[in-house]
Amino acid sequence: MTDVARLAGVSHQTVSRVLNGHPNVREQTRLRVRAAIAELGYRPNRAARALVTGRSQLVGIVALNSTLYGPSSLLAAFEQAAAEAGFAVSVASVGRLDRRSIAGAVERHLDQRVAGLVVIAPVASAGEALDEMPAGVPLVTVDGDPDRAHALVTVDQVAGARAATKLLLDAGHRTVWHVSGPPDWYDAAGRVDGWRQALRAAGAEIPPLIPADWSAAAGYSAGQMVARMPEVTAVFTANDHLALGLLRALYERGRRVPQEVSVVGFDDVPEAAYFIPPLTTIRPDFDAVAQAGLDLLLAQVSDGAAAPGRVVIEPDLVIRDSVAPPISLS
């Protein structure tokens, strides 16, 4: 910086002013400084700037280290949004969403003096870990606990699940079964709620829940059971991969989809249109979630950790071929 100042024939402070877009610099001086910067290929040292300002143009993201479609889409979307806002993104991924892991990831970020923190915290234990967080750090949780005080962005799981269930009921099915995600995930719980609500609203019988996790393997197991129950004509699975496994089990046992069994998934993974048959599903808008999350975070950053907001993103219904009226009606 001193070199730049010397070359431009000004003081280092003036260089700093140009860098930070201060007014009160003569146009001509500004140009000289710019030229010197370009000539020397100078780039400001962010560590020094962070040190003196106490701010860091860095947002931390705590995410689950997995290739689950939802979390990894979110991560990508956040990076994108942050980069556009001029923030760098530091990622600390955790193997499991338990208290210890999350706390560790948060610590690592605090060491780096992140300006704010986004925690993709879809399970209860994550929320607990955040309660122990030092206050004063801007924080946004994604898919976290609605009953906690933090700023929160979520996909409206309940509405999505309701829409999926209602679609099946409207097609004429007497009731709808549900293969659920891991019970400690809020996403999974919300989808169960929405499913129940829709059934109740329609006065339909509420069948037992088929518990699973997010994997195709669990969907396959669920499908093996479903295939043996002739009365099951409609299934809503908590995500698309479960649906894939389910479809496969039904196929193996000769239960045709959608003629005998209708299926609706959740997520709209890119390949859902190529399942056998193409899967009707619910599509959350991850870009919107990320954008809203970052906006919330940056608002806190500039206000000084005020006003934790709440944003709920409505998912869309994507209709393909895996839903049909039950045989009795067709």
Add this chain to the structure above:
Amino acid sequence: MTDVARLAGVSHQTVSRVLNGHPNVREQTRLRVRAAIAELGYRPNRAARALVTGRSQLVGIVALNSTLYGPSSLLAAFEQAAAEAGFAVSVASVGRLDRRSIAGAVERHLDQRVAGLVVIAPVASAGEALDEMPAGVPLVTVDGDPDRAHALVTVDQVAGARAATKLLLDAGHRTVWHVSGPPDWYDAAGRVDGWRQALRAAGAEIPPLIPADWSAAAGYSAGQMVARMPEVTAVFTANDHLALGLLRALYERGRRVPQEVSVVGFDDVPEAAYFIPPLTTIRPDFDAVAQAGLDLLLAQVSDGAAAPGRVVIEPDLVIRDSVAPPISLS
């Protein structure tokens, strides 16, 4: 830090020594300092440390902003490995792998004074962008150009493709068709090479290449063509999602897999075991890639940018149900 020093009754330098594990600190003093640190909940300021040492315990990763299985698995694996090595990870993702985007992402990282850079650079344009990089920054490319000077970690695409093709030939197929990925990706090119090599080695006819990208949609189009060609009995697709689309097209047109057509994919996505039928595929070990990449990078960091190495990870063959001998033999 001054507070800690005061509480422990020592100078700030001694605190620093304790923090950095220097010898020449009396055990008793060390304990007093530790206690003071714990009591005050003190955490060192990395910005200050980075400023004075010129080092930053930060590695940058440039990745494609996508939910493609390979890149996103790699990203996750890198975070994991870096965290274990005590490094924070800053991610700059790019929408497209063109020169400008990559250069921008690299710049953003250099601004942050990353200690080293990992670029997941599976296309030619990425390599070009890196040629313009200021020298002296430790750099590792993943799946990049084998002809460039940078340190490089790759999955052995050629060997994987050879194994896939050979498996099909060994099952008795006269030849094997290939649905390829985007031609500018090294991964895709390597898989094409391996396929050709295996055919040539077996003296089999080399059918025309069916060009595609990585998507299930392209696999579906390819499948619509394959289904119309009765002589095609074996297809190797450049990834699992292509295989999914292909399977679906074959299914629609009544071509049974594996009885009439055998299929092998590449990647072993978690749900591949639940395709219809379960997909035989090639599994790259992304964790190994990440570990090797990070090792290479850290070696450069400590040596001061010496010895760009080269590591090739051998993928495994995962055998499931999508391969069978051709009808003429069964």
Add this chain to the structure above:
DNA sequence: CCATGCGCTGTTATCGCTAACATGACACCG
């Protein structure tokens, strides 16, 4: 018994930057 060296600790300078204040030139106003 003093020179020497080692182990432990403190003092000072410094990294690159921004904030706060100081300065000088000039314009404007009563």
Add this chain to the structure above:
DNA sequence: CGGTGTCATGTTAGCGATAACAGCGCATGG
């Protein structure tokens, strides 16, 4: 025409750490 702002710029201090050096006490050896 002197007082008072305002603009453009320079000077100084300090952010929180580490590096380099200095100093002190004590054991060792000739």
